[in-house]
Amino acid sequence: MNDPKLIPFNRPAITGAEEDYLAAVMKRGKFAAGGPFSTRCNAWLKEEFGTPDALTTTSCTHALEMAALLCDLEFGDEVILPSFAFSSTATAFARCGARLVFVDVEPATMNIDPEAVAAALTPKTRVIVALHYGGVACDMDALLALARQHGLLIVEDAAQAIFAEYRGAPCGTLGTFGCFSFHETKNLQCGEGGALLINEPQYVQRAEIIWEKGTDRTRFYRGEVDKYTWQDIGSSFVLGELNSAFLLAQLERGQEITADRLRSWRQYLKYLRPLAEQGCIEIPRVPEACRHNGHIFWIKVRDASEQADLIRYLKKRSIQSVFHYVPLHSAPAGRRLGRFVGQDRITTRDSSRLLRLPLYYGFSEAARVAEAVRAFYGVT
Numbered sequence: 001m002n003d004p005k006l007i008p009f010n011r012p013a014i015t016g017a018e019e020d021y022l023a024a025v026m027k028r029g030k031f032a033a034g035g036p037f038s039t040r041c042n043a044w045l046k047e048e049f050g051t052p053d054a055l056t057t058t059s060c061t062h063a064l065e066m067a068a069l070l071c072d073l074e075f076g077d078e079v080i081l082p083s084f085a086f087s088s089t090a091t092a093f094a095r096c097g098a099r100l101v102f103v104d105v106e107p108a109t110m111n112i113d114p115e116a117v118a119a120a121l122t123p124k125t126r127v128i129v130a131l132h133y134g135g136v137a138c139d140m141d142a143l144l145a146l147a148r149q150h151g152l153l154i155v156e157d158a159a160q161a162i163f164a165e166y167r168g169a170p171c172g173t174l175g176t177f178g179c180f181s182f183h184e185t186k187n188l189q190c191g192e193g194g195a196l197l198i199n200e201p202q203y204v205q206r207a208e209i210i211w212e213k214g215t216d217r218t219r220f221y222r223g224e225v226d227k228y229t230w231q232d233i234g235s236s237f238v239l240g241e242l243n244s245a246f247l248l249a250q251l252e253r254g255q256e257i258t259a260d261r262l263r264s265w266r267q268y269l270k271y272l273r274p275l276a277e278q279g280c281i282e283i284p285r286v287p288e289a290c291r292h293n294g295h296i297f298w299i300k301v302r303d304a305s306e307q308a309d310l311i312r313y314l315k316k317r318s319i320q321s322v323f324h325y326v327p328l329h330s331a332p333a334g335r336r337l338g339r340f341v342g343q344d345r346i347t348t349r350d351s352s353r354l355l356r357l358p359l360y361y362g363f364s365e366a367a368r369v370a371e372a373v374r375a376f377y378g379v380t
């Protein structure tokens with residue numbers, strides 16, 4: 001049933017330029033990757049983020065899988081990641097034979113806790129995954145120091161973090177590899193899509209080969225070889241021309257989309273801070289080093305039962321709110337493929353009491369949503 005008053009949790013961003021770009025692809029009549037729009041997206045990302053290379057992919061899941069392949073893991077190598085994460089964050093490494101080491105998160109950001117990482121290191125540790133939850137950067141100073149000290153790679157799961165920054169540097173450019181998502185639930189979208197930033201030049205050539213089904217087809221397109229041949233393992237990670245055309249329209253307006261989301265995020269903060277000060281809810285605390293991108297406005301309520309009650313209460317008022325990750329270490333695959341190391345002080349408790357409020361490009365209902373939350377607590 002259509003509810004005209006419904007405030008959905010998400011509306012995929014549309015800038016208005018997508019149709020023209022899609023029409024240009026139709027007119028040209030060529031749809032595979034390697035055309036002008038996929039080339040322009042890669043070039044745009046490379047230039048915007050100032051990285052040695054940037055490759056668009058069919059999803060962030062695939063960008064993470066490319067990053068995991070580039071880490072060249074051996075069976076039994078260990079990868080440390082937050083348990084409060086998406087399945088793809090873990091699967092990418094499990095597919096390469098790595099053991100997953102899940103650790104706790106920090107309550108203010110729900111990002112991986114560097115002290116928990118330090119305590120979980122073993123001689124088999126090879127990679128730390130920095131997932132920037134809600135577009136708020138992890139404590140990268142601490143994670144990079146650990147990586148340097150122990151010779152580890154950092155893969156940034158920046159699925160939610162395009163245009164977010166840490167000490168003025170863009171998320172996605174801080175680790176060895178950075179992975180973005182352009183799924184329709186993300187700030188910038190093309191339905192399904194992603195990108196891998198390669199931040200160290202020695203990985204560029206192999207990344208291009210893995211990206212193109214294990215061949216040197218990218219070099220062939222550039223006229224550097226006469227024929228392309230099978231060079232290495234790889235898969236079909238490339239993004240086709242229609243999705244690339246759609247994506248370019250979003251990239252070009254990315255700053256405007258981000259600014260609009262940040263406006264709504266700040267409104268939530270203004271309207272809900274009094275409720276937090278009264279102790280009814282908790283709200284995000286963005287560390288000083290971080291400039292976030294307004295991807296998620298979350299609140300934490302007392303416990304799981306209050307979370308369910310509030311979701312139901314908001315639903316009755318035509319407002320969609322949603323919980324987020326179920327901890328990976330307690331999921332069936334997580335129990336099989338990894339283990340939680342250290343104390344689970346925050347992950348299980350806070351994942352069951354966190355909920356996300358509606359927020360999207362063009363959103364204008366923060367006041368109405370906040371008023372409903374306040375009414376739930378009897379505060380008007």
Ligand SMILES: Cc1ncc(COP(=O)(O)O)c(C=O)c1O
Nearest residue numbers: 059060061086088159181182183
């Ligand atoms: C942190 C994180 N990583 C990876 C993904 C996977 O992204 P995609 O749907 O583009 O594969 C998601 C999806 O929501 C995510 O939240």
